[in-house]
Amino acid sequence: MSKAHILKAIQAAKPVPCPLPVVPVFEAETPPTREIFGSVAAQSGSRVVRAEDFVGLATAVRTIYPKDISIATPLRAIQSDIDLQQASPADLNGVDVAVIPAQLGVAENGAVWVTEADCVHRVLPFIAQHLVLVLPEDRIVRNMHEAYAQIKIDDTGFGVFIAGPSKTADIEQSLVIGAQGARSLTIILI
Amino acid sequence: MKEHATKAAAFIQDEARTNWHDESLWFVRSKRDKAAHGIPEWEQLRELASQIKDHTLSHLDEYLEAFEAKAKENGVTVHWAADAAEHNRIVHSILQEHNARRIVKSKSMLTEECGLNEYLEEQDMEVIDTDLGERIIQLKEEPPSHIVMPAIHLKKEEVGELFHQKLQTKKGATDPQYLTEAARQHLRQSFLQADAAITGVNFAIAETGGVVVCTNEGNADMGTHLAPLQIHCMGIEKILPKAEHLGVFTRLLARSATGQPSTIFTSHHHKAKEGGAMHIVIVDNGRTTQLGRPDFRNSLKCIRCGACMNTCPIYRRSGGHSYDSTVPGPIGSILTPGIDLKKYSGLPFASTLCGSCSDVCPVKIDIHEQLYKWRQIIAEEGHLPTAKKQSMVMAGKVLSRPGWYKMAGKSARWVTRWLPRPLIYNPLNTWGKARELPEAPKESFQEWYRKNRSAS
């Protein structure tokens, strides 16, 4: 009922057709290097490291986060302390570190694209105390235009750009890291 | 309703607080400038964003239908609400269908506009706002004073005292880190127990039928991914044609809002999680009326970044609550009179028309020009706020007579230079409040011009 009503009201009210502009690619002068990505991400509170500096992924995770913590990951290279296929979303509340493969990194803002297929549970990157995203180094693009050109946002039911640890400045504009989501974000480049 | 000027006058009673509020917002404005200057194509992006919105508004019915069709294909249930009352009824009935009683909500100006919380609470449901700023003001039983930073008007001592009473934090504790941690623990329980999550929508994509929600805290995601039912409420103007347009808008939004290169979480929801349900409620509530006003339809392009508030000299020194409107500040002063002109006739006057708002607006809304247009309509329809009426009548007379205008200028220059302070900064001269008048030049531009032209 209201649908027809609203659409009719729009038809009566809308302006004459305006053209849709073409969005250029905006090629930045500098190529999207690991260094640029790393320094921008660091400004948002992320830590960017290379797996090869740690002799492999598993060592990197264990070095950065202490050994006696629970890890949840769909990656085979790392031992998961929780069976993600069996767990319910609420079961993940105790997870200390989630290690999740990521699809794409964006140099201009340090954001990383993660989909439901990578997480198994959509809530995993948010509910874990700390988050590790594993990103192939050759998957860093310049800006959001390039990013949206390379991903399909509806490939899975849910996908998210994550650009740092969860944060808030709601009390007197003081920045506090670790609001409702992960308290730290480490991006491991492979 | 008390006029904006009256409420602003109450706000500036506390001078230290006014200065603090002013500086906090100016700090955010400065961060925005720095972020914007880092993007060489910034102006081009603003122009693109503006044009994409123009285009979308001119095909809004088609895009909304395409969006609905696609969302349905994705298994999402789409509802349409003509006004706030219908929106609230729809949300309530979805919740009832799912036997949901405990609801977590992330920041949404639309549900605020519709009064959803109060409505659901009357139906015996529990609604917890999960954005930290929103939770603070919910516990304090106040409306938000800013659309991006809802509790910007509160000091940490006040939050500390509030949390001590409501969340049993230590008496006298004011450390933001400690208080945020307390809220985190408290909200985590709410997320785990929630039957349903409600969010607002930053962008809805016609091409894919999905909605995009941006947060820094991750609260919208904690809610939607844990609760079995997710409901997204959006105004009809949130539509973008294609996914590629998100490239333009995500680059503009966070930089304009807080000076960050990106919001921390930019979440794209297309389908319900396994075993869950996803609903989208599309709301008009006066937007089609605004669309039909050629002078004001531009206001529907707003992406709610808050930049116009942070930069506005009136907003910064009068506080969001003085507007008495869900969306305060410059853009609120255009939108809200569109809903009730008589009640909000004072708002278009809560501006110096300096144009700073239009300069920072990422979608290039001609905010100050629209404020000026509202003033004309308000004057024509006889809704002028009382304080303005007499000075306006006088100004009209003076401006229409060049001789009077020159005289008035001369005497004003004499007055501000030679009159004793108490006469300028007295309660009858609202412009003298919390503001130093610049020293008036000895000669007018006309006088100066005459002298210098004859000299050359």
Ligand code: SF4
């Ligand atoms: S009017 Fe422009 S500057 Fe103000 S909130 Fe909307 S988009 Fe931002």
